[in-house]
Amino acid sequence: MNSTFEPRTSVAGIRSHIRASAGAVVTRFAALLFSVTLCAGIVGCSFLKPARSTARHFVLTPMAATAPAPVAANALAVGLGQVKLPAYLFDTSLAVRKGTNEVEYLPSALWAERLDTGFQRVLAADLAIVLPTDRIHQSAWQRDAVAAEIYVTLEQFDVDASGRGVLVARWRILSAGGEKILKAGGTRLTRQGPPPDEGASGAVATLSELVANFSRQLAQALQEATSGQAASASK
Numbered sequence: 001m002n003s004t005f006e007p008r009t010s011v012a013g014i015r016s017h018i019r020a021s022a023g024a025v026v027t028r029f030a031a032l033l034f035s036v037t038l039c040a041g042i043v044g045c046s047f048l049k050p051a052r053s054t055a056r057h058f059v060l061t062p063m064a065a066t067a068p069a070p071v072a073a074n075a076l077a078v079g080l081g082q083v084k085l086p087a088y089l090f091d092t093s094l095a096v097r098k099g100t101n102e103v104e105y106l107p108s109a110l111w112a113e114r115l116d117t118g119f120q121r122v123l124a125a126d127l128a129i130v131l132p133t134d135r136i137h138q139s140a141w142q143r144d145a146v147a148a149e150i151y152v153t154l155e156q157f158d159v160d161a162s163g164r165g166v167l168v169a170r171w172r173i174l175s176a177g178g179e180k181i182l183k184a185g186g187t188r189l190t191r192q193g194p195p196p197d198e199g200a201s202g203a204v205a206t207l208s209e210l211v212a213n214f215s216r217q218l219a220q221a222l223q224e225a226t227s228g229q230a231a232s233a234s235k
């Protein structure tokens with residue numbers, strides 16, 4: 001009986017082993033497939049190429065100086081304080097005016113620097129050209145290093161869908177140390193440029209030109225406010 005029973009048991013065992021092995025292979029394959037799917041869908045695998053960003057980054061630019069203007073020995077020394085912005089300009093995207101009380105942001109057109117910092121930087125560069133002077137101090141300075149201080153608060157600085165740029169600002173010119181208001185006023189400037197739909201670079205150029213025009217107004221007000229004073233100050 002043993003000679004007839006053992007072969008049957010051996011064949012049955014082999015079949016059972018084969019079924020178990022096949023089940024293990026299927027289980028391992030399923031686990032591998034799940035891991036690959038999880039990696040691709042949630043974590044992201046190294047063999048998957050990341051989506052290419054279409055965003056462009058922009059900065060305001062100073063006016064072009066046709067020729068270096070000679071700077072006098074007693075060139076006016078000016079302190080330019082940090083520019084204040086309305087909250088809607090804190091966004092990193094370029095703002096487009098859609099109506100009196102509606103603003104749209106272009107997600108593909110981003111500022112490469114904080115707008116208040118960029119505005120101050122370009123305004124200082126423009127003032128240095130139109131005054132002319134090489135003594136524009138930004139944000140911090142010693143009291144005896146300047147003859148006057150300028151503070152600017154922007155209320156509007158954007159373009160609309162047609163490309164028309166608007167700059168609205170309030171400004172003050174103070175004596176050194178801020179003890180006395182020498183001159184104060186408001187400015188509203190407009191300039192027509194290309195629509196932002198044709199390219200954000202044209203809109204940014206329009207805004208840069210508005211800063212240049214603003215610097216010319218400030219330079220004139222500054223010269224009027226400081227006439228009769230000693231223009232120079234120790235460095």
